Amino acid sequence: EPEVTQTPSHQVTQMGQEVILRCVPISNHLYFYWYRQILGQKVEFLVSFYNNEISEKSEIFDDQFSVERPDGSNFTLKIRSTKLEDSAMYFCASSEDRTSGGGTGELFFGEGSRLTVL
């Protein structure tokens, strides 16, 4: 069964450092997302990406965050200068193409990348 894969599974970094989290979405999916979850709590939306551009982003997704699809398979989340409060589990997800009236497809999530900022 196709799956979303994420690397690294765990990254420890110093405050102020740049971090890049990588994701390989399911190959025939066209919508990509990043969510985060702090300490097993609520899953928070960060950004969605479609047709090589951001389609929506939350207030969490400030100027320190960016996303990129550098090639046909990878989808990356960059945090430019990490803060302590960026420590969380970051989940990548993908979904099928949007149908009329909004996509009916469920999101498929990766196993997550745990980011620890010291």
Place this chain on the structure above:
Amino acid sequence: AQSVAQPEDQVNVAEGNPLTVKCTYSVSGNPYLFWYVQYPNRGLQFLLKYITGDNLVKGSYGFEAEFNKSQTSFHLKKPSALVSDSALYFCAVRDPYNNAGNMLTFGGGTRLMVKP
């Protein structure tokens, strides 16, 4: 704006008993509703969804959920709980007509504990 609430942080049930995990939602139009499960140190796994049609939706692992428009609810149910069902359960909603990003909004999660 779309939102979803899970009023219970934790639900405890004995193995073999029926279980219910509650979810209520708020969207401006007709919602698309989803349930996901998260096992420890794992990602979110899709359980089931309601898009249209029958209000009772059946999903993975024997779970089902009932869409109730008048009560704006989408409670998750299972007739007979297993210890292996113990996990964190998330309800999610998408407003298909006011949602340029196609995003899901998740509830706060409910921890299900099934005791032998």
